[in-house]
Amino acid sequence: MTTIGILGGGQLGRMLALAGYPLGFHFRFLDPVADDAPVDTLAERVRGDYTDAAALDRFVAGVDVVTYEFENVPVATARQLAARVPVYPPPQALEAAQDRLVEKTFFRDHGIPTPPFIAVDSRTDLDAAVAQIGLPAVLKTRRMGYDGKGQALVRVAEDVAPAWDALGDVPLILEGFVTFDREVSILAARSVTGETAYYPLVQNRHREGILRRSVAPAPVTTPELQALAQSYAARVLDALDYIGVLAIELFQVGETLIANEMAPRVHNSGHWTIEGAETSQFAQHLRAITGLPLGSTAARGHVAMLNLIGILPDPAAVLAVPGAHLHLYDKAPRPGRKVGHITLRADDPAIFDDQLATLRALLR
Amino acid sequence: MTTIGILGGGQLGRMLALAGYPLGFHFRFLDPVADDAPVDTLAERVRGDYTDAAALDRFVAGVDVVTYEFENVPVATARQLAARVPVYPPPQALEAAQDRLVEKTFFRDHGIPTPPFIAVDSRTDLDAAVAQIGLPAVLKTRRMGYDGKGQALVRVAEDVAPAWDALGDVPLILEGFVTFDREVSILAARSVTGETAYYPLVQNRHREGILRRSVAPAPVTTPELQALAQSYAARVLDALDYIGVLAIELFQVGETLIANEMAPRVHNSGHWTIEGAETSQFAQHLRAITGLPLGSTAARGHVAMLNLIGILPDPAAVLAVPGAHLHLYDKAPRPGRKVGHITLRADDPAIFDDQLATLRALLR
Numbered sequence: 001m002t003t004i005g006i007l008g009g010g011q012l013g014r015m016l017a018l019a020g021y022p023l024g025f026h027f028r029f030l031d032p033v034a035d036d037a038p039v040d041t042l043a044e045r046v047r048g049d050y051t052d053a054a055a056l057d058r059f060v061a062g063v064d065v066v067t068y069e070f071e072n073v074p075v076a077t078a079r080q081l082a083a084r085v086p087v088y089p090p091p092q093a094l095e096a097a098q099d100r101l102v103e104k105t106f107f108r109d110h111g112i113p114t115p116p117f118i119a120v121d122s123r124t125d126l127d128a129a130v131a132q133i134g135l136p137a138v139l140k141t142r143r144m145g146y147d148g149k150g151q152a153l154v155r156v157a158e159d160v161a162p163a164w165d166a167l168g169d170v171p172l173i174l175e176g177f178v179t180f181d182r183e184v185s186i187l188a189a190r191s192v193t194g195e196t197a198y199y200p201l202v203q204n205r206h207r208e209g210i211l212r213r214s215v216a217p218a219p220v221t222t223p224e225l226q227a228l229a230q231s232y233a234a235r236v237l238d239a240l241d242y243i244g245v246l247a248i249e250l251f252q253v254g255e256t257l258i259a260n261e262m263a264p265r266v267h268n269s270g271h272w273t274i275e276g277a278e279t280s281q282f283a284q285h286l287r288a289i290t291g292l293p294l295g296s297t298a299a300r301g302h303v304a305m306l307n308l309i310g311i312l313p314d315p316a317a318v319l320a321v322p323g324a325h326l327h328l329y330d331k332a333p334r335p336g337r338k339v340g341h342i343t344l345r346a347d348d349p350a351i352f353d354d355q356l357a358t359l360r361a362l363l364r
Numbered sequence: 365m366t367t368i369g370i371l372g373g374g375q376l377g378r379m380l381a382l383a384g385y386p387l388g389f390h391f392r393f394l395d396p397v398a399d400d401a402p403v404d405t406l407a408e409r410v411r412g413d414y415t416d417a418a419a420l421d422r423f424v425a426g427v428d429v430v431t432y433e434f435e436n437v438p439v440a441t442a443r444q445l446a447a448r449v450p451v452y453p454p455p456q457a458l459e460a461a462q463d464r465l466v467e468k469t470f471f472r473d474h475g476i477p478t479p480p481f482i483a484v485d486s487r488t489d490l491d492a493a494v495a496q497i498g499l500p501a502v503l504k505t506r507r508m509g510y511d512g513k514g515q516a517l518v519r520v521a522e523d524v525a526p527a528w529d530a531l532g533d534v535p536l537i538l539e540g541f542v543t544f545d546r547e548v549s550i551l552a553a554r555s556v557t558g559e560t561a562y563y564p565l566v567q568n569r570h571r572e573g574i575l576r577r578s579v580a581p582a583p584v585t586t587p588e589l590q591a592l593a594q595s596y597a598a599r600v601l602d603a604l605d606y607i608g609v610l611a612i613e614l615f616q617v618g619e620t621l622i623a624n625e626m627a628p629r630v631h632n633s634g635h636w637t638i639e640g641a642e643t644s645q646f647a648q649h650l651r652a653i654t655g656l657p658l659g660s661t662a663a664r665g666h667v668a669m670l671n672l673i674g675i676l677p678d679p680a681a682v683l684a685v686p687g688a689h690l691h692l693y694d695k696a697p698r699p700g701r702k703v704g705h706i707t708l709r710a711d712d713p714a715i716f717d718d719q720l721a722t723l724r725a726l727l728r
Contacts, residue, residue: 012474014385017384017406018382018385021382021405021406021694022382022689022690022691022692023679023690023692024679024690024692024694024704026405027405029392041390041391042381042385042406042409043405043406070639117727167496185443215407278686278709280688287683291680292680293680293683293684293691294688295683296686296687298663315387315388315656316657318657319651319657319659320657322642322659322660323660325386325640325659326386326387326388328384328386328388330385330388340388346643351631
C-alpha cells in the first residue's frame with residue numbers, strides 16, 4: 001500500500017485524493033490552517049506549519065512519496081523531506097517557480113519567450129525599469145503572488161508612484177505588458193520513468209487576476225501552436241528533472257507564445273480533465289510520481305471549466321444543465337475565494353455553446 | 365451541508381463517497397466489520413451491528429438522509445431509521461429484494477416475466493417442485509444469497525439429494541433453468557421529485573455465480589429491447605415508490621427478457637458508468653436521494669468493466685493499456701473476493717476489442 005504525503009490541504013489536495021483512492025493509494029496531508037481544510041472530511045491531516053520539525057516528522061512517518069498541492073511551501077522544507085523520502089516534483093522546481101525573477105530568467109535561459117522584465121528593489125530601479133521597458137507594464141511582487149494578488153498595472157506615468165506605494169516593501173519585478181490575443185496553458189506530465197505526456201492546449205479567461213473560465217481543447221488551435229507549447233514544456237521538464245504534472249500559462253500573440261508563469265503542480269486550468277479527458281490531471285500526477293504508466297491525455301468532446309468564486313450557485317440549477325458536473329471544495333464562500341468549479345462536457349459544438357451560455361448566465 | 369448516512373461500508377459505499385464529495389456531501393457509514401472496511405480511509409464509520417440501537421443512534425445523529433450499499437440490512441432497521449430521517453430506497457424495496465420468493469412473486473404480479481418458481485420448505489416440496497418445473501432447475505436459498513452463494517444447479521435427478529443436503533436447512537426456492545442467449549441488466553434511477561432515468565442495457569458475463577465482465581452499451585441491442593427493459597424497470601420503480609438507483613438482472617431469450625433478480629442499490633454491473641457514462645451510477649443515486657436533477661445516462665463510446673476477483677494484477681500492466689482505468693477497493697485479496705475492477709473505454713470499436721483482449725489476457 002503506497003501512502004502519499006501531500007504538502008497543502010486545499011482543493012487541489014482534495015481532488016488528488018479523490019483521484020488517488022481508486023488507484024489504491026492512501027493519503028496524509030500537512031497544512032497549517034486552523035479551520036477545516038478541504039481535505040479534512042476525506043483524509044488524515046497533520047495540522048502544523050511547514051517549518052515545524054515535529055509536524056514534519058509526524059507527516060513523513062510511513063509516507064512513501066511526498067508531493068505538494070501548494071507551491072509556496074518553503075524550499076528548505078522540501079529539501080529536508082527529500083533527504084528522507086522521494087519528493088516530486090523535485091525541490092529545484094519549487095525554487096524555480098516561487099520567485100518571478102528566477103522563473104522568468106529560467107524561461108529566458110531555456111529559449112522560452114517572456115515579456116521583457118527587470119528586477120526592482122528600489123524606487124530608482126523602478127523608474128529605470130519603466131524607462132527601459134516602457135508603459136504599460138506590470139509591477140509584481142517576486143514571491144507569494146497568486147490569483148492577481150501582489151500585482152499593480154502601471155498604465156501611465158502617474159501610476160508609478162501608487163504602484164510603488166502599494167508593493168514597494170518587498171522585492172519586485174517589472175514586466176512589459178503583453179497585448180495578447182488570448183491566454184492559454186499547457187499541462188504536461190513527466191513520470192519517474194522519464195515518460196512524458198501533454199494535454200491539449202487550454203484557453204483561459206482571467207478577470208481581476210483570477211481564472212474564471214477554461215475551454216479545452218483551446219478552439220482554433222493549429223498543430224504547430226500545440227507543438228510549440230509542448231516544446232517549451234519539454235524544455236522545462238528536462239531542465240528541472242521534473243516529475244509530476246506541470247502547468248505553464250502562456251500569452252498567445254499571433255502564432256507565437258510568451259510564457260507568463262508556471263506552476264509545479266496540478267493547476268486550476270487542468271480541472272476540466274476530470275470529466276473532459278481520458279485521464280484527469282490528478283490521476284496523471286499520481287501516476288507520474290509513483291512510476292505508473294501515464295494515461296491518455298485525449299479530450300472527450302468539448303469541455304469548459306467555470307470557477308465558482310465567492311458564491312455558490314444553486315446546485316440543482318447547475319445540474320439541470322445536461323453535461324454539467326459540479327465540484328465543491330467544502331469551503332465557506334467569501335469574496336474572491338474559489339469554492340468550487342463546474343465542468344461542462346458536450347460532443348456537439350452547438351449544444352456545448354448553448355449549455356455554456358446557460359451556465360454563464362447562472363453565474364452572473 | 366447535507367450529510368448522507370450509508371448502511372454498509374464496502375466498495376459500493378466507497379464509490380458513493382468518492383462520487384459524492386464533489387457534490388459537497390458529507391458521509392457517515394455504519395458497518396459491523398471488525399477489520400478495515402473499504403470506506404475507512406476516506407470517511408467516518410460507526411462500527412456496530414445493524415440491530416445495535418446505540419450504534420444506530422450514533423449513526424443517525426445529524427444525518428440528513430439514509431441509504432444503503434448492502435441490501436441485506438434488516439428491514440426492521442430501515443423502518444426504525446425511516447421514522448427519524450428519510451430512508452431511500454424505501455424499506456419496502458429492501459423487503460421486496462431480500463427474499464427470492466417475494467421478489468419473483470412481485471415481478472410476476474407486475475407482469476414482468478420470471479422463470480417458473482416454487483417455494484421449497486421440505487424434501488417433499490422439492491420433489492414436487494422438480495416434478496412440476498422439470499430439470500434442469502436451480503435450487504436457491506430465499507435469503508442472503510449473493511455472488512452465487514446459496515445456489516445449487518439440479519441438472520439431473522441424481523443432483524436433487526445433494527442439493528437438498530447442501531441447502532435444505534433454510535427456506536428455499538426452486539427455479540426453472542433458463543437457457544438464455546445472454547445476461548443483461550438495466551440500471552434505472554428515480555428521484556424524490558419523481559424524475560426517472562435509464563442507462564443503456566449492459567451485457568453481463570458471470571462465472572461461478574460471480575459477475576466477471578460487463579460491456580456497455582450491450583452490443584446488438586434493438587431499441588425495442590431497451591424499451592422493454594425500461595418498461596419493466598418503470599413498473600418496479602412505480603410499484604415500490606422507489607427512490608435511488610435500481611438494478612434488474614435479466615436473461616435475454618430471443619427478443620424477450622426474463623427477470624432474474626433486482627438490487628435496490630447501485631450495482632456491480634453499473635461500475636462502467638464511472639468513466640463510461642456522462643453521469644456515474646454513484647452520482648446518480650446521490651442526486652436521486654437528495655432531490656437534485658438526474659444526470660445524462662448517455663454512454664461515452666464503448667465501455668467494458670472487468671472485475672478483479674481474488675487477485676490484484678500489476679497496476680502498471682493494467683494502466684499501460686490505453687483507455688484502462690483502475691479501481692481498487694482497499695481490500696486484501698482472498699479467493700472469490702471482489703477487490704477491484706478495471707474500466708476500459710474507447711471510441712473506436714476495433715481498438716476497444718483489441719484493448720479488451722489485452723486486459724483479459726492480463727487477468728488470466
